């Protein structure tokens with residue numbers, strides 16, 4: 001049996017690995033590789049956010065009654081990250097490697113801080129309060 005912490009931390013690592021490929025492509029100014037790795041990363045991250053926002057966070061909120069707590073902070077941070085994602089997409093369209101690198105560095109720091117909060121606080125709390133198996137099954141059904 002796997003728990004929410006393990007399942008979601010594994011998904012964070014998978015996103016991180018693709019992000020490293022993207023950063024390497026920026027450093028090499030390899031635009032075809034950069035476009036491929038960016039599309040994959042943005043798709044993986046959007047899917048991760050969707051699992052959290054449509055399954056995990058609502059389940060956490062209804063189980064704990066906490067709607068203005070950690071999930072509200074996490075949702076707000078997802079919005080900030082979506083803003084950076086839009087900036088990176090513009091930089092890719094403009095083939096502006098410096099801008100791409102700059103925003104990617106900011107996004108990387110934000111993701112690391114965000115993921116640490118989820119892994120150290122939100123996911124363990126979720127495992128204590130919700131039916132982990134059922135929530136994981138619901139998240140796995142998210143396309």
Ligand SMILES: [Fe+2]
Nearest residue numbers: 052074114118
């Ligand atoms: Fe998140």
Ligand SMILES: [Fe+2]
Nearest residue numbers: 008048052118
């Ligand atoms: Fe997450």
